[in-house]
Amino acid sequence: MQFQFLGTSSGVPTRTRSHSALALQAPRRRDWLLLDCGEGTQHRLLASDFSPATLAAILITHRHGDHCLGLPGLLAHASMNGRREALTIVAPTEVRRLVESALTLTDSTLSFELDFVDVGTLAAPLQIAGLTVSAVALSHRVPSFAFAVTESDPPRRLDRAGLATAGIAPGRAWGRLQRGEDVTLADGRCLPASRFAPAAPSRRVVVGGDNDTPELLADVCRDAQVLIHEATYTREVAERVGSAPMHSCAARVARFAAGVALPHLILTHFSPRYRDRGKGPLIADIGREAAAHYQGRLYLARDLDRYQLDEGGRLTATPFEPARVSARAAAADGGGGIDP
Ligand SMILES: [Zn+2]
Numbered sequence: 629m630q631f632q633f634l635g636t637s638s639g640v641p642t643r644t645r646s647h648s649a650l651a652l653q654a655p656r657r658r659d660w661l662l663l664d665c666g667e668g669t670q671h672r673l674l675a676s677d678f679s680p681a682t683l684a685a686i687l688i689t690h691r692h693g694d695h696c697l698g699l700p701g702l703l704a705h706a707s708m709n710g711r712r713e714a715l716t717i718v719a720p721t722e723v724r725r726l727v728e729s730a731l732t733l734t735d736s737t738l739s740f741e742l743d744f745v746d747v748g749t750l751a752a753p754l755q756i757a758g759l760t761v762s763a764v765a766l767s768h769r770v771p772s773f774a775f776a777v778t779e780s781d782p783p784r785r786l787d788r789a790g791l792a793t794a795g796i797a798p799g800r801a802w803g804r805l806q807r808g809e810d811v812t813l814a815d816g817r818c819l820p821a822s823r824f825a826p827a828a829p830s831r832r833v834v835v836g837g838d839n840d841t842p843e844l845l846a847d848v849c850r851d852a853q854v855l856i857h858e859a860t861y862t863r864e865v866a867e868r869v870g871s872a873p874m875h876s877c878a879a880r881v882a883r884f885a886a887g888v889a890l891p892h893l894i895l896t897h898f899s900p901r902y903r904d905r906g907k908g909p910l911i912a913d914i915g916r917e918a919a920a921h922y923q924g925r926l927y928l929a930r931d932l933d934r935y936q937l938d939e940g941g942r943l944t945a946t947p948f949e950p951a952r953v954s955a956r957a958a959a960a961d962g963g964g965g966i967d968p
Pocket of ligand 1: 638639648692694695838897
Protein backbone atom coordinates (compact mmCIF):
# COMPACT_ATOMS: atom_id res chain seq x y z
CA MET A 629 0.00 0.00 0.00
CA GLN A 630 1.50 3.34 -0.92
CA PHE A 631 0.58 6.98 -0.54
CA GLN A 632 2.00 10.35 -1.46
CA PHE A 633 1.24 13.76 0.02
CA LEU A 634 0.14 16.34 -2.56
CA GLY A 635 -0.52 19.13 -0.06
CA THR A 636 0.14 19.63 3.66
CA SER A 637 -0.74 23.24 4.52
CA SER A 638 -3.87 24.53 6.24
CA GLY A 639 -5.75 27.70 5.33
CA VAL A 640 -3.35 29.15 2.78
CA PRO A 641 -0.48 27.52 0.87
CA THR A 642 3.17 28.37 1.48
CA ARG A 643 6.15 28.32 -0.87
CA THR A 644 6.75 24.67 -0.06
CA ARG A 645 3.30 23.43 0.91
CA SER A 646 0.08 23.22 -1.08
CA HIS A 647 -3.46 22.74 0.26
CA SER A 648 -4.55 19.33 1.57
CA ALA A 649 -4.51 16.35 -0.77
CA LEU A 650 -3.22 12.78 -0.56
CA ALA A 651 -2.91 10.05 -3.21
CA LEU A 652 -3.32 6.47 -1.96
CA GLN A 653 -3.01 3.17 -3.82
CA ALA A 654 -3.48 -0.52 -3.01
CA PRO A 655 -0.65 -2.92 -3.87
CA ARG A 656 -0.52 -4.28 -7.44
CA ARG A 657 -3.07 -1.71 -8.70
CA ARG A 658 -2.91 1.07 -11.29
CA ASP A 659 -6.05 2.84 -10.05
CA TRP A 660 -5.86 4.95 -6.91
CA LEU A 661 -7.78 7.22 -4.53
CA LEU A 662 -7.43 10.95 -3.93
CA LEU A 663 -8.26 12.07 -0.40
CA ASP A 664 -9.08 15.79 -0.35
CA CYS A 665 -8.42 18.05 -3.29
CA GLY A 666 -7.23 21.48 -2.21
CA GLU A 667 -6.40 24.17 -4.72
CA GLY A 668 -3.20 23.30 -6.56
CA THR A 669 -3.73 19.53 -6.48
CA GLN A 670 -3.60 19.22 -10.27
CA HIS A 671 -0.20 20.95 -10.26
CA ARG A 672 1.17 18.70 -7.53
CA LEU A 673 -0.03 15.64 -9.47
CA LEU A 674 2.23 16.63 -12.36
CA ALA A 675 5.19 16.05 -10.06
CA SER A 676 3.78 12.88 -8.50
CA ASP A 677 3.59 9.20 -9.39
CA PHE A 678 -0.17 9.45 -10.04
CA SER A 679 -2.27 10.40 -13.08
CA PRO A 680 -5.85 11.76 -13.28
CA ALA A 681 -6.44 9.16 -16.00
CA THR A 682 -6.27 6.24 -13.53
CA LEU A 683 -8.01 7.96 -10.60
CA ALA A 684 -10.83 5.73 -9.27
CA ALA A 685 -12.43 8.00 -6.67
CA ILE A 686 -12.06 11.29 -4.84
CA LEU A 687 -12.92 11.37 -1.14
CA ILE A 688 -13.47 14.81 0.42
CA THR A 689 -13.32 15.06 4.21
CA HIS A 690 -15.27 18.34 4.54
CA ARG A 691 -16.37 21.39 2.62
CA HIS A 692 -13.78 23.95 3.68
CA GLY A 693 -12.04 25.42 0.66
CA ASP A 694 -8.53 24.26 1.53
CA HIS A 695 -9.79 20.69 1.09
CA CYS A 696 -11.97 20.92 -2.04
CA LEU A 697 -11.34 24.02 -4.18
CA GLY A 698 -9.02 22.06 -6.46
CA LEU A 699 -11.86 19.85 -7.69
CA PRO A 700 -13.19 21.83 -10.69
CA GLY A 701 -9.71 22.30 -12.12
CA LEU A 702 -8.70 18.68 -11.62
CA LEU A 703 -11.92 17.40 -13.20
CA ALA A 704 -11.50 19.74 -16.19
CA HIS A 705 -7.89 18.55 -16.48
CA ALA A 706 -8.96 14.88 -16.62
CA SER A 707 -11.64 15.75 -19.19
CA MET A 708 -9.23 17.65 -21.46
CA ASN A 709 -6.94 14.60 -21.34
CA GLY A 710 -9.87 12.54 -22.68
CA ARG A 711 -10.90 10.51 -19.65
CA ARG A 712 -13.97 8.33 -20.37
CA GLU A 713 -14.43 6.24 -17.19
CA ALA A 714 -16.97 7.45 -14.61
CA LEU A 715 -15.42 8.94 -11.49
CA THR A 716 -16.79 8.45 -7.96
CA ILE A 717 -16.76 11.45 -5.62
CA VAL A 718 -17.53 10.84 -1.94
CA ALA A 719 -18.14 14.22 -0.35
CA PRO A 720 -20.56 16.42 1.58
CA THR A 721 -23.54 17.51 -0.53
CA GLU A 722 -22.27 21.10 -0.61
CA VAL A 723 -19.22 19.92 -2.53
CA ARG A 724 -21.46 18.41 -5.18
CA ARG A 725 -23.18 21.80 -5.54
CA LEU A 726 -19.78 23.51 -5.73
CA VAL A 727 -18.60 21.23 -8.53
CA GLU A 728 -21.82 21.39 -10.51
CA SER A 729 -22.00 25.19 -10.20
CA ALA A 730 -18.36 25.67 -11.14
CA LEU A 731 -18.70 23.48 -14.21
CA THR A 732 -21.92 25.21 -15.30
CA LEU A 733 -20.68 28.75 -14.68
CA THR A 734 -17.43 28.10 -16.55
CA ASP A 735 -19.23 26.50 -19.50
CA SER A 736 -17.39 23.25 -18.85
CA THR A 737 -18.62 19.84 -19.94
CA LEU A 738 -16.83 16.75 -18.70
CA SER A 739 -15.99 13.82 -20.98
CA PHE A 740 -17.00 11.40 -18.19
CA GLU A 741 -19.77 10.86 -15.65
CA LEU A 742 -19.50 11.90 -12.00
CA ASP A 743 -20.95 9.46 -9.49
CA PHE A 744 -21.57 11.45 -6.29
CA VAL A 745 -21.95 9.72 -2.93
CA ASP A 746 -22.97 11.82 0.09
CA VAL A 747 -20.30 11.07 2.69
CA GLY A 748 -22.86 11.61 5.46
CA THR A 749 -24.93 8.68 4.19
CA LEU A 750 -22.08 6.27 3.48
CA ALA A 751 -23.61 3.48 5.55
CA ALA A 752 -21.86 0.48 4.00
CA PRO A 753 -18.12 0.58 3.32
CA LEU A 754 -17.23 1.47 -0.26
CA GLN A 755 -15.26 -1.13 -2.23
CA ILE A 756 -13.05 0.58 -4.78
CA ALA A 757 -9.57 0.29 -6.30
CA GLY A 758 -8.78 -2.80 -4.22
CA LEU A 759 -9.60 -0.91 -1.03
CA THR A 760 -12.44 -0.86 1.49
CA VAL A 761 -13.30 2.67 2.59
CA SER A 762 -15.44 3.64 5.56
CA ALA A 763 -16.15 7.11 6.92
CA VAL A 764 -16.04 8.22 10.55
CA ALA A 765 -17.67 11.46 11.72
CA LEU A 766 -15.28 13.92 13.39
CA SER A 767 -15.64 17.19 15.31
CA HIS A 768 -15.07 20.43 13.39
CA ARG A 769 -16.83 23.71 12.52
CA VAL A 770 -18.66 21.97 9.68
CA PRO A 771 -19.39 18.23 9.31
CA SER A 772 -16.00 16.58 8.81
CA PHE A 773 -15.02 12.94 8.31
CA ALA A 774 -12.05 10.62 8.46
CA PHE A 775 -11.62 7.79 6.00
CA ALA A 776 -10.41 4.39 7.16
CA VAL A 777 -8.85 2.76 4.10
CA THR A 778 -8.27 -0.98 4.37
CA GLU A 779 -6.67 -3.36 1.88
CA SER A 780 -9.54 -5.50 0.49
CA ASP A 781 -7.56 -8.46 -0.77
CA PRO A 782 -4.38 -8.99 1.25
CA PRO A 783 -1.75 -11.31 -0.26
CA ARG A 784 -1.78 -14.99 0.67
CA ARG A 785 1.30 -17.00 1.59
CA LEU A 786 1.37 -20.66 0.51
CA ASP A 787 2.21 -23.09 3.28
CA ARG A 788 4.72 -24.97 1.10
CA ALA A 789 5.88 -27.23 3.91
CA GLY A 790 2.29 -28.15 4.81
CA LEU A 791 1.45 -28.89 1.19
CA ALA A 792 4.56 -31.05 0.81
CA THR A 793 3.68 -32.96 3.98
CA ALA A 794 0.17 -33.53 2.59
CA GLY A 795 1.78 -34.85 -0.61
CA ILE A 796 0.45 -32.06 -2.84
CA ALA A 797 2.96 -31.30 -5.61
CA PRO A 798 3.17 -27.81 -7.15
CA GLY A 799 0.42 -27.38 -9.75
CA ARG A 800 -3.11 -26.11 -10.26
CA ALA A 801 -4.11 -26.73 -6.64
CA TRP A 802 -1.35 -24.40 -5.46
CA GLY A 803 -2.54 -21.63 -7.80
CA ARG A 804 -6.15 -21.96 -6.66
CA LEU A 805 -5.18 -21.89 -2.98
CA GLN A 806 -3.05 -18.79 -3.64
CA ARG A 807 -6.18 -17.11 -5.08
CA GLY A 808 -8.08 -17.94 -1.89
CA GLU A 809 -10.11 -20.85 -3.28
CA ASP A 810 -10.69 -24.03 -1.26
CA VAL A 811 -9.60 -27.09 -3.26
CA THR A 812 -11.15 -30.58 -3.30
CA LEU A 813 -8.74 -33.21 -4.62
CA ALA A 814 -9.67 -36.21 -6.79
CA ASP A 815 -9.27 -38.45 -3.73
CA GLY A 816 -11.91 -36.40 -1.89
CA ARG A 817 -9.57 -34.55 0.45
CA CYS A 818 -10.46 -30.89 1.00
CA LEU A 819 -7.71 -28.26 1.26
CA PRO A 820 -9.05 -25.05 2.84
CA ALA A 821 -7.32 -21.90 1.58
CA SER A 822 -7.43 -20.48 5.10
CA ARG A 823 -5.16 -23.37 6.24
CA PHE A 824 -2.81 -23.83 3.24
CA ALA A 825 -2.64 -20.20 1.99
CA PRO A 826 -3.56 -17.91 4.90
CA ALA A 827 -4.03 -14.24 4.08
CA ALA A 828 -1.74 -11.65 5.64
CA PRO A 829 -3.53 -9.16 7.91
CA SER A 830 -5.14 -6.36 5.88
CA ARG A 831 -3.20 -3.13 5.97
CA ARG A 832 -5.14 -0.07 7.11
CA VAL A 833 -4.42 3.64 6.90
CA VAL A 834 -6.72 6.14 8.65
CA VAL A 835 -6.80 9.63 7.13
CA GLY A 836 -8.47 12.29 9.25
CA GLY A 837 -10.16 15.45 8.11
CA ASP A 838 -10.02 18.58 10.24
CA ASN A 839 -10.86 17.54 13.79
CA ASP A 840 -10.47 18.73 17.37
CA THR A 841 -11.25 15.32 18.94
CA PRO A 842 -8.86 12.57 17.78
CA GLU A 843 -10.45 10.18 20.30
CA LEU A 844 -13.36 9.78 17.86
CA LEU A 845 -11.01 7.60 15.82
CA ALA A 846 -10.29 5.08 18.57
CA ASP A 847 -12.30 2.22 17.05
CA VAL A 848 -10.95 2.43 13.49
CA CYS A 849 -7.40 2.97 14.70
CA ARG A 850 -7.24 -0.30 16.63
CA ASP A 851 -6.45 -2.35 13.50
CA ALA A 852 -4.59 0.44 11.69
CA GLN A 853 -0.85 0.69 11.11
CA VAL A 854 -0.89 4.37 10.17
CA LEU A 855 -2.84 7.44 11.27
CA ILE A 856 -2.53 10.60 9.18
CA HIS A 857 -4.01 13.45 11.20
CA GLU A 858 -3.96 17.21 11.32
CA ALA A 859 -1.78 18.94 13.90
CA THR A 860 -2.51 22.48 12.88
CA TYR A 861 -0.83 24.03 15.92
CA THR A 862 1.41 23.44 18.88
CA ARG A 863 -0.46 23.55 22.19
CA GLU A 864 0.81 27.02 23.06
CA VAL A 865 -0.53 28.48 19.79
CA ALA A 866 -3.76 26.50 20.06
CA GLU A 867 -4.40 28.01 23.49
CA ARG A 868 -3.68 31.49 22.16
CA VAL A 869 -5.95 31.01 19.14
CA GLY A 870 -8.75 29.57 21.28
CA SER A 871 -11.11 26.68 20.60
CA ALA A 872 -13.21 28.35 17.86
CA PRO A 873 -11.24 26.95 14.85
CA MET A 874 -11.79 23.41 16.22
CA HIS A 875 -8.40 22.01 15.23
CA SER A 876 -6.04 19.64 17.04
CA CYS A 877 -2.67 20.50 18.53
CA ALA A 878 0.29 18.14 18.26
CA ALA A 879 0.20 17.04 21.90
CA ARG A 880 -3.43 15.96 21.75
CA VAL A 881 -3.04 13.88 18.59
CA ALA A 882 0.17 12.32 19.88
CA ARG A 883 -1.38 11.37 23.22
CA PHE A 884 -4.29 9.77 21.41
CA ALA A 885 -1.99 7.79 19.08
CA ALA A 886 0.03 6.59 22.07
CA GLY A 887 -3.16 5.58 23.89
CA VAL A 888 -4.29 3.27 21.06
CA ALA A 889 -0.73 2.00 20.45
CA LEU A 890 -0.58 3.14 16.84
CA PRO A 891 2.76 2.11 15.32
CA HIS A 892 2.98 5.07 12.89
CA LEU A 893 1.68 8.63 13.18
CA ILE A 894 1.99 11.19 10.38
CA LEU A 895 1.12 14.79 11.23
CA THR A 896 -0.01 17.20 8.51
CA HIS A 897 -2.17 20.28 7.77
CA PHE A 898 0.22 22.70 9.43
CA SER A 899 -0.73 26.32 10.01
CA PRO A 900 1.23 28.50 7.55
CA ARG A 901 2.66 30.41 10.53
CA TYR A 902 5.07 27.48 10.99
CA ARG A 903 8.07 27.48 8.68
CA ASP A 904 10.15 24.59 7.43
CA ARG A 905 13.38 26.26 8.56
CA GLY A 906 14.80 29.59 9.64
CA LYS A 907 13.46 31.85 12.38
CA GLY A 908 10.08 31.91 14.06
CA PRO A 909 7.74 29.06 14.84
CA LEU A 910 8.91 25.92 13.05
CA ILE A 911 7.14 22.77 11.93
CA ALA A 912 9.89 21.00 13.88
CA ASP A 913 8.33 22.52 17.03
CA ILE A 914 5.15 20.59 16.23
CA GLY A 915 7.26 17.44 15.87
CA ARG A 916 9.07 18.00 19.16
CA GLU A 917 5.78 18.51 20.99
CA ALA A 918 4.31 15.31 19.54
CA ALA A 919 7.46 13.30 20.26
CA ALA A 920 7.16 14.14 23.96
CA HIS A 921 3.87 12.21 24.09
CA TYR A 922 4.29 9.45 21.49
CA GLN A 923 6.93 6.73 21.32
CA GLY A 924 5.96 5.16 17.95
CA ARG A 925 7.37 6.16 14.56
CA LEU A 926 6.49 9.83 14.08
CA TYR A 927 6.59 11.68 10.75
CA LEU A 928 5.90 15.27 9.73
CA ALA A 929 4.31 15.25 6.27
CA ARG A 930 5.90 17.21 3.43
CA ASP A 931 4.51 17.79 -0.03
CA LEU A 932 5.35 14.99 -2.47
CA ASP A 933 7.01 12.70 0.09
CA ARG A 934 6.03 9.08 -0.62
CA TYR A 935 5.32 6.29 1.86
CA GLN A 936 5.17 2.52 1.40
CA LEU A 937 3.38 0.27 3.91
CA ASP A 938 4.64 -3.28 3.41
CA GLU A 939 2.92 -6.62 4.11
CA GLY A 940 4.41 -6.77 7.56
CA GLY A 941 2.97 -3.36 8.48
CA ARG A 942 6.32 -1.55 8.26
CA LEU A 943 6.30 1.97 6.85
CA THR A 944 9.06 3.36 4.66
CA ALA A 945 9.24 7.05 3.79
CA THR A 946 10.88 8.30 0.59
CA PRO A 947 11.60 12.02 0.63
CA PHE A 948 10.72 14.01 -2.47
CA GLU A 949 13.58 14.48 -4.95
CA PRO A 950 13.10 17.47 -7.27
CA ALA A 951 15.72 16.10 -9.69
CA ARG A 952 13.60 13.01 -10.28
CA VAL A 953 10.68 15.16 -11.42
CA SER A 954 12.87 17.21 -13.74
CA ALA A 955 14.05 14.06 -15.47
CA ARG A 956 10.50 12.77 -15.87
CA ALA A 957 9.22 16.12 -17.11
CA ALA A 958 12.00 16.21 -19.69
CA ALA A 959 11.09 12.67 -20.77
CA ALA A 960 7.48 13.81 -21.21
CA ASP A 961 8.75 16.68 -23.40
CA GLY A 962 7.25 19.23 -21.09
CA GLY A 963 3.66 18.72 -22.23
CA GLY A 964 0.50 17.26 -20.75
CA GLY A 965 0.39 15.04 -17.70
CA ILE A 966 3.04 12.59 -16.57
CA ASP A 967 1.59 9.12 -16.42
CA PRO A 968 3.05 6.57 -14.03
ZN1 LIG B 1 -8.34 22.59 6.66
